[in-house]
Amino acid sequence: MDNYVPTLVIGLIVGTxxxxxxxxxxxxxxxxYPHGYVTHISLGVVAAALGAVAIxxxxxxxYTAVTFLTLAAQxxxxxxxxxxxxxxxxxxxxxVPMGKDMIEGIARVFESRNYLTIAAALxxxxxxxxxxxxWAVLSSALVLWLFVRYLATGPVIGDIAEVVESxxxxxxxxxxxxxxxxxxxxxxxxLESSRKKIEKEALGVxxxxxxxxxxxxxxxxxxxxxxxxxxxxxxxxxxxxxEPDWTPLARKNIDTGEVAxxxxxxxxxxxxxxxxxxxxxxxxxxxxTPLESKAGSRAAD
Amino acid sequence: xSETSRIDTILAVVVxxxxxxxxxxxxxxVFIVKDKEEQEKIALILSRITxxxxxxxxxxxYILVKH
Numbered sequence: 001m002d003n004y005v006p007t008l009v010i011g012l013i014v015g016t017x018x019x020x021x022x023x024x025x026x027x028x029x030x031x032x033y034p035h036g037y038v039t040h041i042s043l044g045v046v047a048a049a050l051g052a053v054a055i056x057x058x059x060x061x062x063y064t065a066v067t068f069l070t071l072a073a074q075x076x077x078x079x080x081x082x083x084x085x086x087x088x089x090x091x092x093x094x095x096v097p098m099g100k101d102m103i104e105g106i107a108r109v110f111e112s113r114n115y116l117t118i119a120a121a122l123x124x125x126x127x128x129x130x131x132x133x134x135w136a137v138l139s140s141a142l143v144l145w146l147f148v149r150y151l152a153t154g155p156v157i158g159d160i161a162e163v164v165e166s167x168x169x170x171x172x173x174x175x176x177x178x179x180x181x182x183x184x185x186x187x188x189x190x191l192e193s194s195r196k197k198i199e200k201e202a203l204g205v206x207x208x209x210x211x212x213x214x215x216x217x218x219x220x221x222x223x224x225x226x227x228x229x230x231x232x233x234x235x236x237x238x239x240x241x242x243e244p245d246w247t248p249l250a251r252k253n254i255d256t257g258e259v260a261x262x263x264x265x266x267x268x269x270x271x272x273x274x275x276x277x278x279x280x281x282x283x284x285x286x287x288x289t290p291l292e293s294k295a296g297s298r299a300a301d
Numbered sequence: 302x303s304e305t306s307r308i309d310t311i312l313a314v315v316v317x318x319x320x321x322x323x324x325x326x327x328x329x330x331v332f333i334v335k336d337k338e339e340q341e342k343i344a345l346i347l348s349r350i351t352x353x354x355x356x357x358x359x360x361x362x363y364i365l366v367k368h
Contacts, residue, residue, distance in 0.1 A: 175359070176359065177356075177357045177359060188356045188357070189356075189357075190344060190354070190355035190356040190357035190363050190364075191341060191344060191345055191348065191355045191357075192341055193341070193345065194355075241352065242348075242349050242350075242352040243348075243349065244348075244352065244353065244354040244368060245348075245354060245355075247368075
């Protein structure tokens, strides 16, 4: 019997490293430190171990052992369900919720990163077994770099659209109480006192899609909710329980596809608002590319 | 509760005396007030109590809608 110790150990280390590198917490504080971390690192080690033992199992002609990988897939789907459930329940009592699309996106990422962990461990143990430790270190470094560079980050709104300031105002023709941004009706505000406050403090931006793909993405209500949630998280919203007048909203211009974002922020600075909108991730579920289809590209001109 | 499929209901109507003929029936209670000032006040209080949004129909009628 060969000595599988380096194969297993390197596979395990590289897999765990892959999970650690892709486990990044940011302003959303999710996963929450430290308990969320413990859960995900533990599962990451399990995934790494699964990836690492696959090659030795093959070599020993223990083919049934490989079927354990399917068990792993089942297990990681559970992670997705777990994350989705937790986030959905927390989202219900949020003042500015993330919305289903964003939750689904986060849950999906958690699942897929465990598969990446398996893949990283698998390649590390394979290279170790065939070519030796030195090559494994080299190839693993490359793989991990690719993960961090390309898979742990995605496109943001700033990539697909222009974001410009547009001051909210009241009045559209004879309708004095309609809140407007550019040519877009945001909502109707009945109370005089609320209108005064909004007129004084509210900020608005206009998101101009760069092409029809971006327009289709911004058309998704889930994507717009994600923008509102990001903005409310980063710069703060005055929305309060029982005071719906301050609810941040995103509405589109039905003729041009531009989306107007209205918010009553804690601080009246426009630059951070534009930055926050630009930093919102483009959700996987909202990403659509109608221009790549024949019908879509013909409809565009 | 999603943005697109929820049902918005009128919880209350606040109407000034002279415009009360403009509202009839329905499931929501109608509050009759004497002038615009009182209407603002009642609408604000009802809005905070019911957590609903006050809307001005610009014909002397305010409605409180749960969004």
